[in-house]
Amino acid sequence: AQAGGIDGTDSEEFVRIINVEVSRIETEKFVEEIRLTAAAVANQDVMVSAEESGVIREIFVDKGAQVESGAPLAKIDDRILTAQVEQARAVAELAGQTWERRKRLWEEDRIGSEITYLEARFGAEQSMAALRGLEERLARTTIRAPFSGVWDERHVEIGSMVAPGQSVGRLIDLDPVRVVAGVPERYVPDVWVGAEATLAFDVFAGERFTAPIHYVGSTVNPRNRTFPIEVMVPNPSRRIKPEMVANMAVTRQEVEEAIVVPQDVLVRVEDGYVVFVIAERSEGTVAEVRSIILGPTRRNLVVVESGLAPGEELIVVGQKSVADGDRVNIVGGRQ
Numbered sequence: 272a273q274a275g276g277i278d279g280t281d282s283e284e285f286v287r288i289i290n291v292e293v294s295r296i297e298t299e300k301f302v303e304e305i306r307l308t309a310a311a312v313a314n315q316d317v318m319v320s321a322e323e324s325g326v327i328r329e330i331f332v333d334k335g336a337q338v339e340s341g342a343p344l345a346k347i348d349d350r351i352l353t354a355q356v357e358q359a360r361a362v363a364e365l366a367g368q369t370w371e372r373r374k375r376l377w378e379e380d381r382i383g384s385e386i387t388y389l390e391a392r393f394g395a396e397q398s399m400a401a402l403r404g405l406e407e408r409l410a411r412t413t414i415r416a417p418f419s420g421v422w423d424e425r426h427v428e429i430g431s432m433v434a435p436g437q438s439v440g441r442l443i444d445l446d447p448v449r450v451v452a453g454v455p456e457r458y459v460p461d462v463w464v465g466a467e468a469t470l471a472f473d474v475f476a477g478e479r480f481t482a483p484i485h486y487v488g489s490t491v492n493p494r495n496r497t498f499p500i501e502v503m504v505p506n507p508s509r510r511i512k513p514e515m516v517a518n519m520a521v522t523r524q525e526v527e528e529a530i531v532v533p534q535d536v537l538v539r540v541e542d543g544y545v546v547f548v549i550a551e552r553s554e555g556t557v558a559e560v561r562s563i564i565l566g567p568t569r570r571n572l573v574v575v576e577s578g579l580a581p582g583e584e585l586i587v588v589g590q591k592s593v594a595d596g597d598r599v600n601i602v603g604g605r606q
Contacts, residue, residue: 291558291589292603293549298581301529301574302522303567305461309452309470309519311511314503315418315444321433322411323347334425338416338442345427345439349412356405363398370395420444421509443513448506449485452519453497461523462487468502470517480504484521524567530575534568536587546575547593549584549601558586560595 329346332338370391416422424441427433450470454462464487470480488499502519504511537544543562550559563578579585584601586593593599 286598288598288600289558289589289593290602291586291593291599293584293601294587296530296532296548296579296581296583296585298528299531301526301531301567301569301572303524303526303569303574304469304520305454305458305523307452307454307519307521309450309502309517311472311504311513311515311517312449312451313443313445313513314447314449315420315442316513317417317442318438319344319414319417319440319442320435321347321414321437321439322435323352323408324434325349325412325432327427327429327431327433327439330425330427330429332422332425334422334440336422338420338422340416340419342416343413344416344422345414347412347414347433349409352405352409352412356402356409359398359402359405363395363402366391366395366398414439416442418442418444445509445511445513446506447503448511448513450502450504450517450519452500452502453492453495454500454521456491456496456498458521458523459498462500462521467522468500469520470502470504471520472511472515472517474515475510526566526574529566530579530581531572532575532579532585533587534571534573536585536590537563537565537573538590546579547586547590547595548579549586549599555598556601558590558593558595558597558599 325347327345328348331343331345338344373387373391420442421444422440423443425439426441427439433439450468462484464484466484468482468484470482471478472480482502482504484500485503486499486501491498500521532546536546538546544565545560545562547558547560550557561578564576566574566576568574586599588603589599
């Protein structure tokens with residue numbers, strides 16, 4: 272720094288006076304954060320498959336449409352199964368009537384044999400089971416949404432032949448959306464379900480999304496030594512898309528009435544760090560060195576746990592050019 276003045280009215284000795292800028296120390300709430308890179312993932316994302324074979328005869332939903340759970344998506348030709356159900360129903364009705372008749376004769380008049388009665392009973396039950404199985408297969412010819420979401424992809428057209436297990440489309444649920452991040456293992460004690468996380472997506476400049484942590488993984492990835500966490504973020508407009516990248520900040524600890532200073536004002540010494548404050552002495556305004564104990568950090572800020580007091584004036588420009596007791600001239604920052 273440059274000399275700011277000369278004390279020489281009664282002496283020819285030159286005294287170096289260093290120009291500095293200061294900032295008055297005040298307390299504030301300090302929040303230490305764990306900063307992570309995260310990615311959005313659909314809450315649910317499945318390929319909806321056919322459960323019966325046949326030809327697609329109807330498609331009920333356009334690609335990109337919002338559907339509710341249970342809504343029909345497509346219809347497989349059901350004419351053969353419908354005929355089989357009608358046949359099975361007729362057989363079941365006849366078997367049921369036969370059993371009722373033989374049951375009445377056996378229980379009231381002991382006409383016939385017990386084995387004939389039991390055969391009629393089992394025949395009726397078997398016929399009803401076969402009918403229920405065919406009715407279930409018939410119901411499965413209508414492919415329905417397993418949950419509410421967006422019909423994001425369609426893999427078939429009218430006339431397409433499908434088989435059981437073949438994908439007919441993709442259904443995704445984006446409200447809420449899951450945001451997933453990997454947390455370094457050293458933060459295991461600081462992250463728990465319910466802790467608050469703040470998200471910022473580059474594509475939504477200036478917007479912040481806040482939500483509690485929904486899930487904390489129980490295992491550490493051996494390759495990068497991180498464990499997964501998930502945050503569920505409401506997304507009614509579905510602006511947040513899968514694979515969007517977000518900056519996630521998880522609150523690690525909060526300090527009430529903390530003294531917070533920029534890390535740039537710290538001066539490294541052999542046994543730690545010091546700062547300089549303004550002191551008024553008989554010889555004038557001087558820099559006074561203070562040994563400090565540092566606490567948590569956030570980006571370029573650090574908490575000073577001891578060594579400073581509210582109301583003191585901290586040297587923030589010129590601190591690397593002064594020593595304890597040097598005369599200083601305050602050129603900026605004093606209020």
